[in-house]
Amino acid sequence: MTLFGSRAGFGLEFHIEQDPGLLCVDVFVGGLQVNTWDNAFYPPLLVKKLKDELGRLSAPTPSPAWFTSPAEAFRIAESRMYDDTRTAISYGHEEDLARCEFLEWGECTDQVTAFAFPDGDWVHLACRVREVGGPDSGTEIRGEPTVASVSRTALVETLERGLATAEREWAVRLAAMKGRG
Structure with a gap:
């Protein structure tokens, strides 16, 4: 297992050995693991995101x-x-708000609503993990959001290191699949 960033701020923890066809990654924001129900990402989608x-x-x-x-x-x-x-x-600021959406990374992060609010050299991350079904099906949202303020440098470094790992691991898996075929 390899952790980039930090669990207390923003972190990506790769579990390379767990699934040969998927990349297992735990995502942390402010000490909260936001994808406890599913951490097996499809590698090309994770790379793109x-x-x-x-x-x-x-x-x-x-x-x-x-x-x-x-x-x-x-x-x-x-x-x-x-x-x-x-x-x-929010009225009239739809574009600003949409640019702040964060962790829209497919199925593995479907249960988290997350935003990254820029602030110069800092980025304020705020998220809430929803109950299964989410607010669209009537599940009540509870509690305050989890918030973490991280330096832009640390956030970008975490994303870059995660991207390099995801690209490398996907290349290895792709080569192995082609070798078998």
Whole structure:
């Protein structure tokens, strides 16, 4: 097992040996493992999603004008996703809020609602793990979101190291499959 980043901030923990066709990765935000129900990613999808996150988060970006705190920004962004009503702040800021969506990495992260709010050299991560079924099927959302503020440098380094590992492991698995065929 190999951990990039940190469990307390943002971390990716690879379990290379667990599945020859998939990449098993535990994802941590603020001490919370956000994908306990499924950590077996399809390698090409994981590679693409890590590249997408890097493309979006690599350059320092000022915080949105409406940003006051990670927990409040999460509340606004989450209400935009799941409520028919819009807060005064979310109305007209749909594009800003959509750019903050984080961990949209397929089935393994379907149960987490996560956002990465830029703030210059920092990124504030906020997430909530939903009950099976989620708010769309009437499951009540409980508690405050999990929040972690991480330096942009540390976040980007974690994503880059995760991407390099995912690309390398996928190449090894692909070569093995071609060798068998």
